[in-house]
Every structure is written in structure tokens, then in C-alpha cells.
Amino acid sequence: MSASDAEGGLTPTGTITRTTDRRRVAVATVVGTTVEWYDFFIYAQAAGLVFAGLFFGPLNDDFPGLAQIISFVTVGISFLFRPLGAFLAGHFGDRVGRRPMLVLTLILMGAATTLVGFLPTYAQIGVAAPILLILLRVLQGISAGGEWGGAVLMAVEHAPKQRRGLFGAFPQIGVPIGLLLASGVNAIMALIAPGDAFIEWGWRVPFFLSIVLILVGYWVRRRVEESPVFEEIAARKEQVSAPVARLFARFTPLVLLAALVFVGNNAVGYMTTGGYIQGYATNPDGPLGFERGPVLCAVAASSVSWLVATFAAGVLSDRIGRRSTFVLGWIVQAVFVLTLFPLVNSGSIGLLALGLVLLGLGLGLTYGAQSSWYAELFPASVRYSGVSIAYAIGSILGGAFAPTIAQWIQTATGDSTNVMYYLLGVTLLSLVATLLLRDRRGIDLSPANEAEQERGIGVWQRG
Template sequence: MSSKYKNDSVVHPEITTSAAERRRVVAATTIGTAIEWYDYFLYASVAGLVFHKLMFGPLEGGLAAVISFATVGISFLFRPLGAFLAGHYGDKLGRRLVLMVTLFTMGGATALIGLLPTYDSIGVAAPILLVLLRILQGVSAGGEWGGAVLLAVEHAPAKKRGLYGAGPQIGVPAGLLLSSGVLAVMNAIAPGEAFLEWGWRVPFLFSIVLVGIGYYIRRGVEESPVFEELVEITEHEAKHPLKVLFREHTPLVFIAALVFAGNGTVGYMTTGGYIQNYATNTEGLAMDRGGVLIAVTLSAASWMVFTLFAGFISDYLGRRNTYILGFILQAIGVFALFPLVNTGDMMKLTIALLGLTVGLGLTYGQQSAMYAELFPASIRASGVSITYAIGSLLGGAFAPMIAAALVRATGSTTAVTGYLVSATIVGLIAAMILRDRTRIPLGRDHEADQASGHFLFSKV
């Protein structure tokens, strides 16, 4: 950990909220983020299980799966748009407002997917409408994360920033757990053809209930104290935060994005629906759909645990050291993944997915705190949101489609393993380039420190 910031006695005048309010903020951002990502991951899972059959009727064989996974990736192309909008208005109007807008946008698009007719009913209009709704999900996801993590981290005391910031991070595997769990329940209620006919729709329509819960939870949360300080003194407000961000911090944005890309590429093997499709495909392993969904649900629970642990331990080891450990463990999990999955044994598949979540959690839980500590207060929402969106685009966006294309081209998963290991190495190198800034003051009075010293080779 950098000695410049590790002293527990550092005073942070921006933290003025009570411990009870900080707990409410963490609960609201965690639960709200889980609901948002339930919607997002639900699509990815159903793309691998259902959409390649029902929405892309004339496409045969592996090509249908590739195109279906491409629709998963298309949403990532629009995450930067959501990040630009959310970052700009998050720096101008506040983090809380952005979170309410993204919640309703995501939930509305998800519910409409549940009502969408199939290709057999309306022809080519079905995949077109599906893609449009997926784009709305992408815009929403691009704006959600930055607002949620800044509310959590900017309310947190300096020495617990990683732990508080792990709340919204937990929301992501919680969304996977919830979506996989609901799909597993519906697979049991409506097995076989019933699942294809109507069972898959119920989890999408259930989003209406979850949006109502998310609104109720988020409406009472106070705005970030850092943002409130910024609006009190107008000279600290960046009139054009996006322009300032790219003029002064472009290298930082892309190197920090590569850190997340190293995690996202591997994580989207399950969150993007690839493993679910690969394991259950009748032309391949033909494993039981219900069993695979249960295995993914268990892995999501494990991912939550290690994500929380990463946030907690990063407050002591530092963000950078936690990343280095995490990427090493992630590489080990990647090497073991397909040799175990390819056995076709459900227990070994479960072990593979559980093992993978150790490294995934340890390269994810500290992400909120690390990103918040990288950018000056006046442009922080823009910096965090856009860096995350670019990292998602470089990493998770088309990872399932690339994996499907590699298997289709080579006939084996060896190339996929090489692809995932390469992404992990890139993430590791990017994390090692960045200087550890754990516990750097986040308030407006420290913008000079916040704007410099980002890289290990730069002057302090």
C-alpha cells in the first residue's frame, strides 16, 4: 500500500453522514444493482438457452448461437453512450438521479422482452425488436454502475472504502445468482418444451416487481456528500467533465479499463451465457439444463463471497496487491475450466465454475474503490462510468461470441483457454502499471493530489 495514504488518522471532511445512513446507502446500491444486473444477465442466460432457437429461426447449427451471443455483445457497444450520459449528468445533477433513471430504463426493457413474440410469429421483426430492447439495456447498464459505486464509496470512511465499495460489486454476482436461480425454478416448473413455449418469459416479467422494490429502496437515499460539496462551490464544478477527462486523463482511462477487461472477459463465460450454452447444447456435451443452471447459481454465490472478501482485504493489502493476487488465481482457474467442463460430469463442471470465482472475486471486489480513487472529484462520475464502459466493451462485450466462434473454427476449447489467459495477463499488467492510491482523500479540497501520480513510473 502507498505510504502516502495508509495512515488511518487522515481526516476526510467530506464524510459527514452517519453510520446508519452509510449502511442504508450500501444496502440501496447493492440491492438496486442486483436488480439491474438480474435483468441484464437474464438476457445473456436466455440467449444461450432459448433465443438462438426462438428468435433466429432460419439460422442453423453453431451460427445461430454465434449470432445470439452477438446480441449479448451489441449492448456493450451502447454502454459508452449510457456512461457518457450518466457521467455527465452524474457530475452535473448528482449520482442519485442517474440511478433512478437507469433502474426504470433497464426494468422496462426487460419486461418488454418477456412480452416479445418469437420469429415464428412475426418473422424478422422479432430479432430486430430484441436487439433494440437489448440496446436499451446496454445504455442503462453503462450508466448504472458508476452512480452506484460512487454513492457507496463517497459515503464511506477512508479505511473501509474497499468494503463499502464491494456492496455494488456484490450486486453483480447477486444478479447472476438471482437470474440463474429463477431460471432453474422455472425449468423445474415448466420443463422441456414448456420452458421454450412460456417458461422463459416469467423471469423477464418478474422484473416489474423487482423495479418496484428497487425504487422503494433507492428513493430515500441521500446524495453523495462529495457531490453536495462540489455544488456548494461552483468553481470546483467542471463545466465540461467529459472534455476535461479526455484532455487530461486519456491514458489513465484506457489502462484502468484494461484492468476491468481482464476480469470481464473471463467472467462473461458464465454471465454472458457461454458456459450454459456450451454445456447444454445437444450437438456438444448435452448436459442437463437444470443441473447446469444450479451449478451457475452456486458459482454466483461463491463469486459474491470472494467479491466481498476482495473489497475487505483491499483495505489492508491495497487495491493493487489484491489485483495481482486475484489475477494469478484467475489464471489458474482459467487453465482448469474447460478440462473439467469437457468431461461432461456435472460435479466437475460445478468445481470448475466454483474455482473460477476465486480469482474473479479477487479481481472484482475492489473495483469500485480503485476507480473512485483514480479520478478528481469534479469529473469522477464521468471517469468512473466511462472507464468501466470501455473496459466492458474491450473485455466482456463479445467474449461469448468470440468463444463460440473459436470453438466453431477449431473444433476444441484450447483456443478459448488461450484467449482467456491472454486477457488475464493483460489485466495483470495493467494493474501493475497503476500506482496504489488506497485511502487517497476524495473531497474537492484534494483535487491536485487526485489528478496526478496515477502510474507507478510517474512522479509522486
């Protein structure tokens, strides 16, 4: 490696960024997204493990199983508010900068998560308990909707163009790391406070720990510099007054296709991140009845394979392209969707863990290149709005109610094979959407190149 490479490299705008600055951005994005998704996932796991009885128990009196379905519905409700977070963060991220939105969304997520840990239950304050729970979940959804776009743009827009996949993978690995932390902390609490103790107070501790993680994330994110692409936009005074309106006026098909690319990964991923597998495997009245601790450890193991595959996909996408990496990922994911429930239903915790670990490989290969591809799809002036809103819409169509749908299918048919068909269907849908978009690896991301960025986005277009 040359001395110039060691000291710095060209950003997409042509300015010099030191290697140390890029590394600081990489660390800040992975730490921040890890904290955000830890907060998001401990709620989803609690929804699968304890919220049904603590907040919605009376619903089972007339309709057995309804409390668990509604508990998963609250996981999905937050997704309906992700577009609001994406609209707000996208507007201000394209107007005033990426970094301020990253700090604000982090604080909002942490505050909402911590307050969940303090909530009284239905037995203590009645119907006010689930109402407050849902309100705090809504705040989590708003935060999640705005955070991801800023994190990936900070990473990708600071990166040299030949390594955007690598740098874009850093905020992506925050998701499996967040799942690993959430599952690990819950597994530890299941050991410290087993049985009724977990239901009485053990589940609250992971929510309280969010305070420490938020302080760390805030400190790290405050130390990073603003995106060089946005700095050039500001210097040229080319901020769009209404970026969201311009986005939909000119790029609606692109937003929808990019959203559909995310559907397959998000729906399948929420089998674990949304708490469905945890609830299915630990339900004492279900077909398996495993203890919470071993199941949570299996989920934690799957997050490791997801992390490794996510990082590998980012690196691979710099070599073979974003679209080719996704196509490979959809094939792998489809294969391991077909093996998931046969392994889960084997009655062996080891085979359940194997099924989840294999699924994590497919999830990583269909997630690692997403940030770099999304950033390269949208023009500079509406990029924050574009990536955030496409991600938010994809999450609604994909993961928002995936655990609820899976639970309903399982309850209605009594056969997890039908859940498998649902997951295979959304995987194939995303494969089709992937094939309809162009690979734009290495395109100049600066505002000076906006005209080229707007051309030939879909395979049906010229240019």
C-alpha cells in the same frame, strides 16, 4: 467500538455521516445493482439457452450454428451502447448528482427487460422480432453503462476512507447476486416448465419478474441521501460544464489503463454471465448435452463463490491495498482458467460445478476492489464520468463479445482448449495494466484536494 464510531464517522469531505446513513447507502447500492444485473443476465442466459431458435432460427438453414453465434452477438451489441450510457450518466452525474442517475438507469433497465418478456418470436412476426429484441438489448446497454458508476460512487464517497474497500464491495456483490437470482429463477422455471414448455413460455417468466424487483429497487434508492462529495462540489459551485471533454483532455491514458484492468475479469466472467458455458454444456449436439436445470444450478453455485470472494477482496484491499489485491486475484484467476475446461469437459455435472465455483473465486478477487480503486484514481470533478467510461470501455474490450469469440473459437477449431488460451491471454493483459497504475488507497476524495488527485496516477509519473 467507541460511541462516536457507533454514531458516525468522517466522510472524505470531513463532514459527519451517521452509521445508519452509511448502512442505508450500502443496502441501496447492493439492491440496485442486483436488480440491474439480474435483468442484464437473464437476457444473456436466454441468449445461450433459447434465443437462437426463437429469434434467429432461419440462419441455421444455410450456415449451421450461425443462429447461436448471432444470439451471442446480441449480448455483445448492448456493450457498444454502454459508453453512450456512461457519457450521459457521467455528464449529468458530475453536473446534477449521483442519485438521480441511479434512479433513472434502474427504471430504464427494468422497462426494457420486462418488454423482452412480451416479445413475439420470429415464427409469429418474422424479422421484426429480432429487430425489437436487439433494440431492447440496446436500452439495457445504455442503462448498464450509466448505472455502475453512480452506484460505486454513492458507496465509496459515503464511506470512511479506511473502509472504502469494504463499502465499495457492496455494489460489486450485486453482480454475483444478480447472477444467482437469474440462474436460480431460470433453474426453477426449467423444472416447472421442462423441455418444450420452457421454450414456449417458461423463459418469459424471469423477464416478467423484473417488474417486482424494479419496484423494490426504486423504493430503496429513493431513500438514500446524495453523495457528500457531490454535495460539496455543488456547494462550492465547482461543477465542470463539460466533464467528459475535460476527462479525455487530461486523463485519456488513465481511462484506457483503468479500462484494461477490467478486461480480464469481464471477459472471463462472461463465460457464465454471458451464457456461453450454459449453451456449451446444454447443447444437445455438443460434447456434453446436460439438462438445463443442473447446469443452471452449477452456475448459481459459482455465483456464491464469486460473491464471497468479491466481498473478501473489498475487505482485503483496505488492508494490503487495491493493486496488491488485484495482483493476487489475477494469479488465482489464471490458475482456475487453466482448470475450467478440463473440469467442464469431464462429463460430470459435479466437476463442471467445481470448475465454475473455483473460477468464481478468481473473478471475485479481481472485482471486489475495483469500485474503490476506480474512485480513488479519478479527480472529484470528473469522477462519475471517469469511472463510468473506463468501466464501459473495459466491458467492450472484455465481455462484450467474449461469448461470441468463445463460440467462434469452439466452432472453428472444435477444441475448448483454445478458448482457455484466449481467457488466459486477457487475464495476463489486465495484470500488466494493474502493474502500471498506482495504489491510491486512503487519498482524500473531496474537491478541495483535486490537485493531489491529479498527480502521480501512473507508476511512470512522479508524485
